[in-house]
Amino acid sequence: MTAFSRLPAPMGLLIDRDQPLRFNFDGKPYQGFAGDSIASALAANGRWLLSRSFKYHRPRGPLTMAGQDANTLVQLPSEPNVLADLQPLAEGLTVTGQNFAGSLDNDRDALLGKFSKFMPVGFYYRSFYKPMGIWKVWEPIIRKKAGLGVLDLKFQPEYHDKAFLFVDLAVVGAGPAGLTAALHAANAGAKVLLIEQQAYLGGALAWARFDVAGQRADALRRELVDAVQGHPNIQILKEATCNAWFTDNFLPVIQGNRLYKVRAKQCIVASGAFDQPVVFRNNDLPGVMLASAAQRLIKLYAVKPGQRAVVLTGNDDGYLAALDLFEAGVDVAAVVDMRELPADAALVAALKKTGIPLHSGSTVYEALHAKGMRHVTGVDVRRIVGKGQVAGKGMQIDCDLLCMSAGYMPVYQLLCQAGGKLSYDDTQAAFALSGLPQNLGVAGSVNGRHDLDNLLREAAQVANAACASLGLQEAAAPARFAAEPRVNYDWPIFPHPDGKDFVDFDEDLQVRDIVNATRHGYRDVQLVKRFSTVGMGPSQGRHSALPTARLVAQATNRSVSETGVTTARPPFVAEKLAHVAGRGFDPYRQTAMHQRHVELGAKMMPAGVWQRPAYYGKPEEREACMQAEARHVREKVGLIDVSTLGGLDVRGPDAAELLNRLYTFAFAKQPVGRSRYALMTNEHGVVIDDGVCARFADQHFYVSATTSGVDRIYQQMLKWNAQWRLNVDITNVTAAMAAVNLAGPRARNVLRKLCTDVDLSAEDFPYLAVRQGTVAGIPARLLRVGFVGELGYEIHVPARYGEYLWDALMQAGAKDEIRPFGVETQRLLRLEKGHVIISQDTDGMTHPAEIDMGWAIARSKPFFVGKRSVEILEAQPLKRKLVGFVLPATSAKPLEGHLVLNGPDISGNVTSCEYSQTLGQIIGLAYCAFEQSAPGSTLPIRVEGGEVVQATVVKLPFFDPETQRQEL
Amino acid sequence: MKIMPCPLNGPRNISEFTYGGEFKQMPDPATCSDADWADYVFNSDNRAGLVVEWWMHNASSYWFLAERHTVTDEIVRTFDPKEIFTRRVDFAAPAQAREATV
Amino acid sequence: MAALQAQQFIERSPLYRQQADATLGRLGDSVIVAHYGEHDESPQLQRCALLDLTNLARVGFRGAAAAEYLLERGYQLPEAPNRALTQSDGSHVARLSQTEYLLLGSLRDAGARIAAEEAGWQFSETANYLLPRQDSHAWLLLTGAHIAEVMAKLCGVDLRPEAFPVGAVAQTSAARINVIVVNLPEGELPCFQILCDRASVAYFWDALLDAMAEFGGQPAGIDALL
Incomplete structure (x- = not known):
């Protein structure tokens, strides 16, 4: 067959015969048309074998022609595992097969099928684990055999993103029910989003036959599609998959490179039903397909699915498919009906008119093939003599196409994710759904409506209910429905003694694999799934869930209602991580002076979401930069950007009272113009933050908090005051204030040049005092602080002036050789002073006594958060302490986290450690057992490589114990 | 994604909110036993049924209370804490400890 | 007269480096982008534009x-x-x-x-x-026919006119940072006034421009607004 042998129009709804496309499959050139899928174009060229099965490497061809099975997985140059029956054909496309040794047509690994009896269900779990270590031998071999496509490691990532989409009503599925529901609601004024997985609207109307004459579907499709397409209230997403249902109608819909996060006030699922295969020997051969697949090939792609066909059916739809095949010029050799009679007697007459032989009460027992199994060559038809049992002899019919129609499985995945419960209706041999949320409706064949009139009536009714909930319509009286024909044959499973009667094509599971799983004791269908891997492949049980449920029910003497089916979790179809990730959003914060640091060559480091200068210089010169910057601060003057430090304005009559309750210290009598250390514990008595509390006015405190802690601390303050109702306002001004610390013996000298309205003398503006004034003409808050242990001024200004302030200070300090220093240098300087950093030198258990902060607790206060816990903890003997330690400069340097030992036990860990040039030795902070904490004790620390160094505990601080320098 | 009805900002994706723990009454820290205090600090009821919880809307730093059913995950009601905390709370000095108003 | 430059003023928008090729205008004690190219930016504003109003009080x-x-x-x-x-x-x-x-x-x-x-x-x-x-917040103005669609790529709140009418305010999260979005048009021009953390505005500016790209969005100045 060539590309030019297509059926005449109107067949071929999707293809554009004026746009031929050339492509390659497995090294051979082919031609198709725009609108073709890869699979349809190959079928038009007579190429049916598309893939090799996962386990036995059996040849496989199209099964559904709707992207619902794994038989059409192919390899694109930079993408493995592409569904050939969904992927649109493109000019010049290069497609190859997957999962074979040698060639797709002659796969050496197909021999594996012969060994299937040695690879029973649970084979991986039960083999390869003895003797011990044998898995290491087998693993590389199995890894090579397992897995399908090949990753292109040179692939350039594409842009993927996400967007919210807000609608009144989302309709999932644009078949007759979805179209009708969307139209009804849109006419009532609802904003409707219509989501369709295929590239066309109409669903089964586009390819199925609903009446003997074959007229109704097309006329109805045109009418509905025309009305929907032009409707101003309807937005259509085609080739879009609604991949899950999440609470409150939150629907991830993937279209192209975008994931829409749809939020719908109401949702109607009209997702349709999956045509079900029949289980018999060799039911997986190329040329064996669902009746719907053959109809899709004819109507959508104008491809004749075969020359000589047999239709195996358990419902009336198989007869209608036979008529379609006949009209497409296929020689229909037989209709084999598993039932004794069709529901609609007119179908027998119509069939008789065409001369197609009918074999009632019969089934295909085995599909036949020539050597190589590349295509079906005929069928062995037998009388059905019992449930799953056939007569000993039958007849052979030659054919190159076998169509199956055993019934339907509702596309229930989204509905079950929404909490819907499946129950099996024995009279219809089908599953029904109940228990859906109020804002979720269901219509069409997913709800068991197969009669077209019933289905349209139901869609209108469900849309009306959605509109009523939206307040757009009065709720109408419930619709009446005609009796539904039975579409499911109750036992389309015919086990064969030689097997290859596949229940799950993805995982190559045969009837006996499922039955054996139950014999191993796995009675629960969920356990059968995990043991046998049924339903775990790419088609996620679309065709295997129903026969599995039936087989497990029979093998365990229960009803299908009792066994149920496995849980249908999101996603509905495979989704790429790129869709889940979307466009990455990684917020970062920069201070007003950020660009100046970059211009000065700073090595930037993250501090929470902030970007801060670690030091100024190249990463390979880290140590030298830090030591030089530190020496400069000790000897001359340095400038550090401390804008990221948390800042909270606490104002109002109860400002002092609030702080009294939140921090451990006492603030009621703190004088205006002074600052006080502020330590915060939580209700457990654990130290969670610290800062400096500056009182600028009787009712105005400016409280600092740690960079990473401020947002949480601010929120906790608000939560407490929502309960206490104090007359106070708390404002987080962190980003609003740019701040620097001007530190070093020459700091006053520098500041004098820019600040003339504040007396900077040590007498008038001593250590721990705070002032408001102007610096370089900018309104500023000035705080005398001592974090790095030198004369220092923190200067806080409105952020809009931050960069200018930096420039002014750098300029004013030029003569005093001012030099910027970074966060890592600051950490070294504060370590020399023995100052702890909360969350670096404290952990989730640290209480004040462990870090010698007893002095920061005002015990006579009636209350502070954590007070009771601190009291309880303080009454107990101290188990551990944070201590300062020193090591000679030549010693191996401990790193943060290295363990402190106490005899054979671990007694603590190092929290900070640096080499101090100022002191000429290694200094650090570490937790240790209380009995190790006295100054002079030896502290064994296990460092990199397992070596144990003997540090000496010293009294803190390491540097300037009289704190003379910062109080200058 | 679940929708949380915020008393200030209206219905929003629950990702806009931070859970603030179950609502519980603090025993008077000045007078309660160590065991009562430890129970308050460390234990949660984790009840199956209707519970009251603290929630905060992140963008507005607004704290409120929500009544939620822990079995169905239905949010029955959300409300401003002022409904429960109707007046200023003070703590007595430990010497003349008496019941705090909470 | 020489062209105005942001660094001549003590009050600066964190975005002034991104505006280096724009023509600036005086705004009180600071400057603001008047326009980028030489052509009239009105059609750009009508379609999709982003303005930095951070220096406006x-x-x-x-x-x-x-x-x-x-x-x-x-x-x-x-x-x-x-x-x-x-x-x-x-x-x-x-x-x-x-x-x-x-x-x-x-x-x-x-x-x-x-x-x-x-x-x-x-x-x-x-x-x-x-x-x-x-000082705590930067101020951006998103204008034109696609403002709701642009924001839908960043923000989980329904900002279509039917759900978020003129005069509505949303305190929410966009591109994972907190923002205040206010629907206040300039005359007939649809506008979202967006306030975000000042320290995050360099990040947010890029995130917005990226979201605007499919609608032909560009930064613009205030001349076309007046």
């Missing part, structure tokens, strides 16, 4: 006495939280909670009235606390 007030204070000073206040009103002089007042207001300056007076509110406020016994919104 804004201030907040909060407290039990805030409403009374603002009424006395001649402001019309929104009736409910999360509503905003444009004042007769072109400045705007957004109400963010029962007791909190955000005042946005007008380009017509270069923000002078609102700047004066910030300068003139005195700490007093009454419960009316100034919030330094000009």
Whole structure:
């Protein structure tokens, strides 16, 4: 067959015969048309074998022609595992097969099928684990055999993103029910989003036959599609998959490179039903397909699915498919009906008119093939003599196409994710759904409506209910429905003694694999799934869930209602991580002076979401930069950007009272113009933050908090005051204030040049005092602080002036050789002073006594958060302490986290450690057992490589114990 | 994604909110036993049924209370804490400890 | 006269480096982008544009006495939280909670009235606390026919006109940072006034431009607004 042998129009709804496309499959050139899928174009060229099965490497061809099975997985140059029956054909496309040794047509690994009896269900779990270590031998071999496509490691990532989409009503599925529901609601004024997985609207109307004459579907499709397409209230997403249902109608819909996060006030699922295969020997051969697949090939792609066909059916739809095949010029050799009679007697007459032989009460027992199994060559038809049992002899019919129609499985995945419960209706041999949320409706064949009139009536009714909930319509009286024909044959499973009667094509599971799983004791269908891997492949049980449920029910003497089916979790179809990730959003914060640091060559480091200068210089010169910057601060003057430090304005009559309750210290009598250390514990008595509390006015405190802690601390303050109702306002001004610390013996000298309205003398503006004034003409808050242990001024200004302030200070300090220093240098300087950093030198258990902060607790206060816990903890003997330690400069340097030992036990860990040039030795902070904490004790620390160094505990601080320098 | 009805900002994706723990009454820290205090600090009821919880809307730093059913995950009601905390709370000095108003 | 440069002024938008190729105009004690290219940016504004108004005055007030204070000073206040009103002089007042207001300056007076509110406020016994919104927040203006679609790529709140009418305020998260979005058009031009953390604006500016790209969005200046 060539590309030019297509059926005449109107067949071929999707293809554009004026746009031929050339492509390659497995090294051979082919031609198709725009609108073709890869699979349809190959079928038009007579190429049916598309893939090799996962386990036995059996040849496989199209099964559904709707992207619902794994038989059409192919390899694109930079993408493995592409569904050939969904992927649109493109000019010049290069497609190859997957999962074979040698060639797709002659796969050496197909021999594996012969060994299937040695690879029973649970084979991986039960083999390869003895003797011990044998898995290491087998693993590389199995890894090579397992897995399908090949990753292109040179692939350039594409842009993927996400967007919210807000609608009144989302309709999932644009078949007759979805179209009708969307139209009804849109006419009532609802904003409707219509989501369709295929590239066309109409669903089964586009390819199925609903009446003997074959007229109704097309006329109805045109009418509905025309009305929907032009409707101003309807937005259509085609080739879009609604991949899950999440609470409150939150629907991830993937279209192209975008994931829409749809939020719908109401949702109607009209997702349709999956045509079900029949289980018999060799039911997986190329040329064996669902009746719907053959109809899709004819109507959508104008491809004749075969020359000589047999239709195996358990419902009336198989007869209608036979008529379609006949009209497409296929020689229909037989209709084999598993039932004794069709529901609609007119179908027998119509069939008789065409001369197609009918074999009632019969089934295909085995599909036949020539050597190589590349295509079906005929069928062995037998009388059905019992449930799953056939007569000993039958007849052979030659054919190159076998169509199956055993019934339907509702596309229930989204509905079950929404909490819907499946129950099996024995009279219809089908599953029904109940228990859906109020804002979720269901219509069409997913709800068991197969009669077209019933289905349209139901869609209108469900849309009306959605509109009523939206307040757009009065709720109408419930619709009446005609009796539904039975579409499911109750036992389309015919086990064969030689097997290859596949229940799950993805995982190559045969009837006996499922039955054996139950014999191993796995009675629960969920356990059968995990043991046998049924339903775990790419088609996620679309065709295997129903026969599995039936087989497990029979093998365990229960009803299908009792066994149920496995849980249908999101996603509905495979989704790429790129869709889940979307466009990455990684917020970062920069201070007003950020660009100046970059211009000065700073090595930037993250501090929470902030970007801060670690030091100024190249990463390979880290140590030298830090030591030089530190020496400069000790000897001359340095400038550090401390804008990221948390800042909270606490104002109002109860400002002092609030702080009294939140921090451990006492603030009621703190004088205006002074600052006080502020330590915060939580209700457990654990130290969670610290800062400096500056009182600028009787009712105005400016409280600092740690960079990473401020947002949480601010929120906790608000939560407490929502309960206490104090007359106070708390404002987080962190980003609003740019701040620097001007530190070093020459700091006053520098500041004098820019600040003339504040007396900077040590007498008038001593250590721990705070002032408001102007610096370089900018309104500023000035705080005398001592974090790095030198004369220092923190200067806080409105952020809009931050960069200018930096420039002014750098300029004013030029003569005093001012030099910027970074966060890592600051950490070294504060370590020399023995100052702890909360969350670096404290952990989730640290209480004040462990870090010698007893002095920061005002015990006579009636209350502070954590007070009771601190009291309880303080009454107990101290188990551990944070201590300062020193090591000679030549010693191996401990790193943060290295363990402190106490005899054979671990007694603590190092929290900070640096080499101090100022002191000429290694200094650090570490937790240790209380009995190790006295100054002079030896502290064994296990460092990199397992070596144990003997540090000496010293009294803190390491540097300037009289704190003379910062109080200058 | 679940929708949380915020008393200030209206219905929003629950990702806009931070859970603030179950609502519980603090025993008077000045007078309660160590065991009562430890129970308050460390234990949660984790009840199956209707519970009251603290929630905060992140963008507005607004704290409120929500009544939620822990079995169905239905949010029955959300409300401003002022409904429960109707007046200023003070703590007595430990010497003349008496019941705090909470 | 030599072209204006941001670094000549002590008050600077964090975005001024991104505006290096723009023509700047004077705005009070600082500068603002007048226009980028030489052509009229009006069609760009109608389609999809992003303006940096960070140097335009804004201030907040909060407290039990805030409403009374603002009424006395001649402001019309929104009736409910999360509503905003444009004042007769072109400045705007957004109400963010029962007791909190955000005042946005007008380009017509270069923000002078609102700047004066910030300068003139005195700490007093009454419960009316100034919030330094000009320093805590950057101010961006997103304009044109696609503002709701652009924001839908960043933000989980329904900002279509039917759900988020003129005068509505949303305090929410966009591109994973907190923002205040206010629907206040400039005449007929659809506009979202967006306030975000000042320290995050370099990040957010890029995130917005990226989201705007599919609609042909570009940065623009204020000339075409006036």
